[in-house]
Amino acid sequence: MVAAGVAGSAFLTVFLLIFAVLTRRTAGGATQARLSALSAGYGSYEAPVWLQPDLLRANRMSRIPVLEMLLERREFAKRAELELERAAVPLRVAEYVLLRIASAFVLFMFGNLLFGGIIFAIPAAAVGYLLPRIWLSRKRSARISALNSQLPDTVQLISSSLKGGFALLQAFEAAADRVPQPMSSEINHMIKDIGLGSNIEEAIQAWCDRIPGPDLEILVNAILVQRTVGGNLGEILDNVGQTMRERIKLQGEIRALTAQQRLSGFVIGALPIALFVGLFFLNRDYISVFWEEPIGNALLAVALVMEVISFFVIKKILSIDI
Structure with a gap:
């Protein structure tokens, strides 16, 4: 039993070393350096592949080209990439999958050695496989909750800038300079999307897709409708911000009860x-x-x-x- 554990641990160590060597970053040329400089404003994570221009789509799933080709065609890989981005976890999908497999293997060996039976080792492996997913889910939920709690103040800043004569994009830039993280990174992400070729409607909609929830959806719909039919956007955003504050207050009361x-x-x-x-x-x-x-x-x-x-x-x- 101990020999099996040692052999399994040795196999896992060798596998991780090989993976690290294969995924080592190589020196990029002038084009890659320029793209890195352009994408620096995204914050601690990169934009999702479906929001980037073609030149920024390299090695999104894995640094290994074969894994990149395999994963980019899988729906679960796209979902995992979106979850990693929403949680602001700087891992590629292949690295995240490897982490789950390694966690399952470690707990399988631990359960087998501690309890001396496969009946406990298999549930332990299942728990190990789920642990990174649970951690990612909690981190994503905490970040989305923080973003939603910052939305009323962000809307107020945008509304004040619009009333002061700023254009919509300038109002977003002013809000990004004043609001704390993580909202600042999200707004800068949206501004970078516009700078890399997206129009403002697409960038705002992508912003909404990255932060699920009714509050931001209300804000985005209000902006898109106003840009289509016209109206006083500053006044509209004041009403949207008030609605958000009332919802947050009601949610706090429900949690207390x-x-x-x-x-x-x-x-x-x-x-x-x-x-x-x-x-x-x-x-x-x-x-x-x-x-x-x-x-x-x-x-x-x-x-x-x-x-x-x-x-x-x-x-x-x-x-x-x-």
Whole structure:
């Protein structure tokens, strides 16, 4: 068993070293240097491939050309790229996939060595594969929440600039200089898209696609409609900003009212797992039927499935859209 673990660890180490050598950056020419300078304004992450001009689309999925060709045709790779961008994680899709595989392998070996059975190693590998996805999802949610909380102030700055005689693009530039991160990077990203050839409608719509949520969608629709039919955009944005503030206030009240229910759901969901882990270390023979008998294996599988279902049910019940 120990020999298998050592062999597996050696294989993983060699694989990672080979991958690092193959993906090492090479010195670019003058064109690549110019493109890097143009894309520097995107912030800590790059624009998604479908928003970039052709010359900026190289090595978006992987630094290895073969992997690049394979991944760019896969829908899951495009979804992963969008998730990485929304979370502002500076990883390529191939690196993210490798991270998930490595995490699954490490926890598989850990579960096999610690518990001495494949019945625990496979669930451990599944958890390891999901951990980077959970981390990315939480990071994305936190960043999108921060962006949405900055929208009312951003709208107010844009509205004030428009009332002061600025054009729309100048108003966005003024807002980008004043708002903190991460909104500043997003607005600069949109301005760079315009500078690289997109018209303002396409750039604003791409901005909305990068930040999912009704608030920015309202703002973008208001701007696009005004540019089509006319009207006082400054006054329109004042009304949009007021609507956003009321929604944020209502969301805070709902979170305060449902805090006890969320805590109760967490405790109820974690209690069976904590009890099982405690009994495993304190009195392993008492629960050995779960991995020694076929009926125990079935009961354990049913319990895990019900735990997962209950987690999503409670999360859905407490999710209130405004």
